[in-house]
Amino acid sequence: MNAHSQYPLLAALHGQQAGAAADLLDGVASLCVVAPHPDDETLGCGLLLLAAAERDLPITIVCMTDGSRSHPGSVAWPAERLAAERRLELTRAVRCLAPAATVVWLGYPDTGLPTDGPALAAASARLARHLPQRHDALILTTWPHDPHGDHASTTRLVEAARGPDHPARLFHYPIWGRFLDRDPRPGFDRALLVTGDTEARARKRRALACHRTQMSRLIPDDPEGFVMPKWMQEHFVEHPEIYLAA
Template sequence: MPAIALPSDSYPVRPASYVAALGSVVVVAPHPDDEALGCGGLLALLRRAGQPVAAVLVSDGTMSHPNSVHFPALARQAVREAEFREALALLGVTAEPLLLGLPDSRVPAAPQDPGFAEAAAQLAAFLKTHQATTVLVPWRRDPHPDHRATSLLVQAALAAMAHPPHRLEYVVWAWERAGAEDLPTATDGVRGFRLDVGEAIAAKQQAIAAHRSQVAPGVFTDDPDGFLLSAQMLAHFAGPYEVYFEVLDS
């Protein structure tokens, strides 16, 4: 099914000052680079406003270049985790992240899957430690299996908390791959909005560029068929707005 456009132009705009209401924030990224692509502007605005921010990296990130011989899996993981830390630092996020190290492309998505319960418990503990009032998580039907699995892990973590944080869902792959069934509906209980991140766009672009292995050749040089973000994909994240789906209180 061909991808369709998100109706983002119809979403209301919230100003940069909105971030002050979010309190302590934890961003959950399925892969190194999702934090910069999906919500790098928001993270930079939060830190400029003096709000606490911490990050969780769900997968080990090794499947972007699985055929590299010069960089075995553990070496690829180390490169991508270093890029993740650098990107966070450029956005002003200096708290030590939680690295779950789950298998890239095979993040567990159900309670019976190996590692799911342990990861959900670690997430819940991390959210409690950082006294998170808001958690940023990929849109629940973002069309990548690891993104959907990450959403389910966060849901499980929040269900175990007496006072779970508010949830904002950000968009990564829906820009390129969404079908009609992937878009929000009235039954999802979410409200879409655009956040004006214009004043933080330079920091966001620097953070995206810090993921060198994903944006240009030259890092994992012996896997020419490995993944790189296309110019078309990157263009979705160069504008002054980020799209979020706010989960409405029941």
């Protein structure tokens, strides 16, 4: 029984053979993961980061926003405190998955990524400095169909930063888009599913738990604040990672 048959993307991928990270990493000399918020890197790409680290690949993780809007009603955790904590959480999660990775914190305000005009051009130029410019590099970013403004903006910024002639390969990892209740195809040409062994999934689970402001009730005074439901955390750990080719 497919536990997520109500979600068309997951239903469409159900039954597709999941492979090892080697399917994506063979021939790759460097990896760059661009994440809208601290936690997307682990949710979307934790197993692949782990595998890339085991291969000693140079890894860059670019976090676009400061994640400071997840608990806007909290008095105890105003935006500045939350942003500082989320930066620490990202550092801890990356230490768990890929300790030698370079973490780039661009620090745009949560929900405030530039969407057009000169601000978008400036942000994409800033991002471009961190994207590997090699044909044997792999860039991973969120999916344009993720129904979240920062996720869609991140995709747009990566595409603008790469330009049409960028040599590196690009794959998208869906976060919220996997739970859409409409069929998002043809949003991609092909999908690769990447799984890991029990130990790798346990490491991913530990890395995810590092994002404790998002995965636990650490922040007590904002009942409307975001906490990822347990079933969803479990899904992201146990389901093969999804990489969609544009």
